[in-house]
Amino acid sequence: MAKSTFFNSLPTRDRKAAKGLVAPAVIGIWVVILFPLLYALYVSVHDWILSQGEIGRLNFSNYITVLQDPLLLNAAKNTVILTASVVILEISIGFGLALLLNNKCIRLRNLYLFILLIPMLMPPITVGLIWRLLLHPDLGIINYALSLVGLPQPIWLADPTLAMITIIIVDVWHETSFIILVLLAGLTSLPDELYEAAMIDGANAWQKFRFVTIPLLAPTILVATIIRMIAALKTYDLVYILTRGGPGIATETISYYIYKVFFVFLDMGKSSAMAFILLGIIVLMTLVLMRVMRRVEQ
């Protein structure tokens, strides 16, 4: 197999010119992505507190030390709970809403779609700030509405169990629109012929959904799952705004913990080691999911 079909298809002179034109972009990528990544790898095996002077001695045990850190393990547990919850809920709700919106008989469906997409247009920081005010136990509109109908008024962000559930609810509110958009795009691109064939064969609505829609949409669902899973594993902004990891350490996620070790403790070595461990987990999960996706496609 040729190394590069595009370049090889060009005459020698043009090939050189094309490479020259591409070179700045390639150099740019090396400078802004690969160099920081390699430098972070270098830092991750050194002792270095930023405010205490220059980079210190070589210390491979950074990786072992951080893996024994009970706060990191707690953050890992929280991250798994958060990621699993939001991905399952967002895919389920998003898929349901995408199916509804794919029904051409629904009036004003574009308006509904527009409204449902509004959360996606908002930055997570804004979402966090809005929800923090909405959820204020005494002054927030949510508890006020609950009080009007005589329901109990939870202390959403101050209770250790409820705080994580609240973050999950806010994340689902914010991110489900992305799933709707991706799955709706997938649904609208499904070929009508297969549905017509299924109808001729006497398939009912459930059978069409189970044996036509699901298999055809599976790759799209997997792509949406991978993207959301990677993003959820990196959840930082919502935690930062809503709880700062509290109450106690009930909502501290890996990304938030890494941020603290880096920006507050200024511990370049340990935070880089943690970041590389997180990167490794994300790469591994992505590879597994991609393999599953390939199998589904086959």
Next chain:
Amino acid sequence: MKKGLLTIFGLLIIMSMLLSACAKTEQPVGPEGAKPFDGVTINVMMEGVPDTEYVQAQLSKFEEETGATVNIEVLNYALMHEKLVPQLTAAAGSGSYDLIVVDNYWVAEFNRAGWLMPLDDKIAASDKVKMDAYLPSMLEMVGTYEGKTYMLPFYNYAMALVYRNDLFTDPTIQAEYKDKFGKDIALPTSIPEYIELSKFMTRDINGDGETDIYGASMQGLRPDPTAMEFLNYLYSMGGQLYDLDGKVILTQEVGVAALDAYVDNMKSSAPPGAPSYGFDEAFATVAQGKAFSYITYNWMVPVLDNPEQSQVVDKMKVTAVPGGIGLLGGWGWAIPNSSANPDAAWAFIEWVESFDIAKERALLGGAPTRADVFQDPDVLAKYPHYKDVEKIVGDSIMFPMQSRAPQIVEVLGRVISETIAGSMTSEAAIQELITESNNLADK
């Protein structure tokens, strides 16, 4: 060949763009009679607090006098440290900020790292800056470090007890207090007395079964809101984290007593959401008239007297933290070594810290750091409580001068929050605090 040249040309354009982006702001040489800093922009990072707003209101005078443009970037406190540090590590003259304000927590960290410019020579050459005008407690905290001056105190945030005087002097409440405790109601002189008063003041006024007034508005959000609040309890009960030599002196006994008192007050007299409240939520609770008291910055009274922000106008008074000793805080002006315009930055400091401008700021509601401003008749006529505040600033204890203070605050905030949440006992929390304070102490 032509295409090769094109590529080189493209690379040159990219390089020139990068270089021009990195170029320093240079002071232009103007014609004779021009203002000293015509065309110079002074970039400053500041926190979004009332004193910053007062400086912004005064800026145009400096800009007119000097020709400089002062560009103030206002940030939330939580974002400042992480944004400042990468800029402070920049090479001399290449940082984004020409002038910064330094919280007292950061003083040792920034100076040990060598990020701030010593100001002694500039002070000696200045006929405007009067160092002996500052309160010694402020100079010690946000002025000098290991014998050299790196900052000029900007404003204080000594913590105090702000309380509802209308409730405190209400005859019905006073009679109820006397019936219950057999003594006249009085301002608390210790933390246990304060907790007792907070519990008493927590009440359902309209009889609907819901609490309308909480005895204490509190902020349990980690790390700094809860850490700062708790330190008032600790200091007032005789505890401290470090001695002046940087040795950990916190004992299990005092630490646990203070933490238990803090958690008790939060659970019995603060709003249910207080464990997750930051400054804004705790302030809103007071401003909406839902709290009797609030251990907060002494300068909150003018803010709470502003009808645009508060429903408790003219109802709040300030006194010392129960026990007389609270947490002293403050900010100082400093020029980072990475400043691209240190001369213009110094000119700004000289101007903003001159007596007239500092007094004007105090009259707007600012928190003074100079004795002459505190004692100025005009200032005292407008804010008579500044006489008490001057004493509070003089008596309060600052956060330990440790280079890893932000990290100590982080640990402190976490163990307090864990104790409130119930995932840690107060004994375990204080033990961890002592251990971590030892680990993080300057060696």
